[in-house]
Amino acid sequence: MMFETIExxxxxxxxxxxxxxxxxxxxxxxxxxxxxxxxxxxRIQRQKTALRNAYDAVLDETPPARLLAATNARPNSLLGxxxxxNVAAAGLVALVVGAGAGWFAHQTGGAMAETLADKAAxxxxxxxTDESHAVxxxxxxxxxxxxxxxxxxxxxxxxxxPQGYSLVGGRLLNEGERAAGLIIYEDANKQRLAIYLAxxxxxxxxxxxxxxxxxxxxxFWAEKDLVYALAGQQKRGDMLIxxxxxxxxxxxxx
Amino acid sequence: xxxxxxxxxxxxxxxxxxFARALTGDSALADDLVQDCVERALKKQHLYDASxxxxxxxxxxxxxxxxxxWRRASHFGVMTNIDDMRGEEPVQExxxxxxxxxxxxxxxxxxxxxxxxxVLVMVSLEEMSYREVAELIGVPIGTVMSxxxxxxxxxxxxLEERGTPVLRVVK
Numbered sequence: 001m002m003f004e005t006i007e008x009x010x011x012x013x014x015x016x017x018x019x020x021x022x023x024x025x026x027x028x029x030x031x032x033x034x035x036x037x038x039x040x041x042x043r044i045q046r047q048k049t050a051l052r053n054a055y056d057a058v059l060d061e062t063p064p065a066r067l068l069a070a071t072n073a074r075p076n077s078l079l080g081x082x083x084x085x086n087v088a089a090a091g092l093v094a095l096v097v098g099a100g101a102g103w104f105a106h107q108t109g110g111a112m113a114e115t116l117a118d119k120a121a122x123x124x125x126x127x128x129t130d131e132s133h134a135v136x137x138x139x140x141x142x143x144x145x146x147x148x149x150x151x152x153x154x155x156x157x158x159x160x161x162p163q164g165y166s167l168v169g170g171r172l173l174n175e176g177e178r179a180a181g182l183i184i185y186e187d188a189n190k191q192r193l194a195i196y197l198a199x200x201x202x203x204x205x206x207x208x209x210x211x212x213x214x215x216x217x218x219x220f221w222a223e224k225d226l227v228y229a230l231a232g233q234q235k236r237g238d239m240l241i242x243x244x245x246x247x248x249x250x251x252x253x254x
Numbered sequence: 255x256x257x258x259x260x261x262x263x264x265x266x267x268x269x270x271x272x273f274a275r276a277l278t279g280d281s282a283l284a285d286d287l288v289q290d291c292v293e294r295a296l297k298k299q300h301l302y303d304a305s306x307x308x309x310x311x312x313x314x315x316x317x318x319x320x321x322x323x324w325r326r327a328s329h330f331g332v333m334t335n336i337d338d339m340r341g342e343e344p345v346q347e348x349x350x351x352x353x354x355x356x357x358x359x360x361x362x363x364x365x366x367x368x369x370x371x372x373v374l375v376m377v378s379l380e381e382m383s384y385r386e387v388a389e390l391i392g393v394p395i396g397t398v399m400s401x402x403x404x405x406x407x408x409x410x411x412x413l414e415e416r417g418t419p420v421l422r423v424v425k
Contacts, residue, residue: 009399012406016377018384044406048378051276054359055379058272064285067271070292071264 011037015044117211117218120196120229123173123182124216128194128231134184135169143170143183150179151199153225158195158249160185163242165193175199193232193242197250200227208243212236219243226250259299262308263292269380270312276375277320279360287323291316313380314390317372324368362412370405377402 013019014027031038127134137143144157150172157167165185173180173196180198187193200222208221217239220229228250230243270291274284294315295302302311363371372391376382377398384402388395 008403012399012403013384016384043410047406047409051359051374051378054356055272055276057356058275059268061268061271063267063271063288067267067285067289067292068264070289071260071267071296073293073296 008040011041012044015041015048116196116198116220116222116227116229117209119175120194120218120220120231121213121216123196124192124194124231127171127182128184128192134171134192135182136171138167138169140167143167147172147179147181147183147197151181151197151226152179153199155197155226155250157183158246160193160242160245160249163245164188165242168192191232191234193230193234195246196229196231198227200225208247210236210240221247223247259302260296263295263312266309266312267292269309270316273313273375273380274316274320276360276363276379277317277372279364287316287320290319294319310382310386310390313376313382317390320372321368358413358416362409362416365412366405366408370401370408373398373401374405374409378406 010019010023010027014024019027031041137146140157144155147170148154157170160166164187166187168184168186170181170183173182175198178199180196183195183197185193185195203225204222205224206220206222208219211218211220215233216231217234217236218229218231219239219242220227221243222228228246230239230246232239232242234242267288270288271284274287274291275281278284278287291312295312298315302308363374366374373387376387376390377384382390384395384398388398391398
């Protein structure tokens with residue numbers, strides 16, 4: 001860019017390092033032959049230095065205690081515990097849906113998981129499709145108490161109403177010679193969801209795994225002293241959201 | 255336990271305090287602004303785009319809050335404590351080049367219109383680029399440049415009027 005005479009803005013831009021190398025050369029050429037421009041530039045530069053000299057001491061001050069405290073405030077005290085729970089729950093759903101094959105393929109637990117998926121699929125086929133005699137106990141609290149006692153583990157019956165599913169009820173099943181449980185839900189269109197759970201005596205944990213067979217989708221995982229498997233004819237994505245919600249819901253302390 | 259975000263925030267406190275001090279000209283008001291900025295930043299940290307500089311994001315929060323406070327204050331009329339106006343005589347340190355006292359500079363800045371003062375502070379003190387300033391305050395770059403040029407001329411005139419030889423070209 002060529003300057004016939006130096007413009008005020010060009011001096012500011014030069015002092016503030018806003019020009020390209022070519023533009024800088026142009027300004028410098030004009031500065032050489034224009035003493036007034038040199039004076040103007042020097043005024044701008046001296047003013048910048050004066051400002052920095054006056055305020056730089058603030059950078060070396062220790063910030064007052066109230067600012068340090070505000071910066072270190074616990075997030076919970078700002079957002080509220082309830083809000084954080086929601087964020088965490090939403091985050092889990094996003095993780096499950098978004099993580100893709102990598103996360104699900106992780107630690108499938110081999111044969112145990114395969115058996116579990118089949119078991120969940122079979123109980124779905126036998127019990128969940130039975131319209132009137134699918135369950136023995138319909139009351140959530142009673143079911144929780146009964147299954148916990150027979151399986152020998154503590155857990156909550158997940159509330160899936162936010163996902164559009166209400167509890168139909170549950171029943172006792174067998175896992176070899178041990179007790180296992182089945183919990184059945186259904187949505188407004190009578191679309192059913194079965195959750196199979198049994199003791200996990202070795203307490204070997206696995207990540208969540210998804211399996212599709214025909215129009216039946218199963219999601220299963222093992223955590224602490226229980227193994228869980230969801231089975232239903234929902235879409236894969238819907239199933240993942242239900243599995244994530246159930247995972248949170250089973251946690252007695254959550 | 256502080257999060258990584260809180261650690262980054264802590265590191266920005268000195269710059270936030272300098273920026274706020276130059277904007278307001280008052281150390282208590284400045285720290286109020288910084289505290290408010292920190293609290294808002296923690297509440298809104300999910301809105302922070304980590305690919306962009308944290309400082310620019312914080313400056314935008316602080317500056318926007320300053321502008322809205324300033325609008326409220328000017329609606330009611332600015333109140334100045336008369337005791338604060340005396341007793342802070344500018345101290346000249348002739349042997350120190352460009353060593354204008356903070357009180358003198360601060361008083362001069364205070365006489366500039368806010369629109370000019372904030373642009374001057376962002377460019378001359380905080381060394382933000384014209385583009386960054388334009389994005390932060392939401393005006394074209396040309397407007398930033400004309401405000402800057404006017405601010406520098408006015409500040410120079412105010413300090414000249416106070417007889418401060420430091421800003422003259424003396425060789």
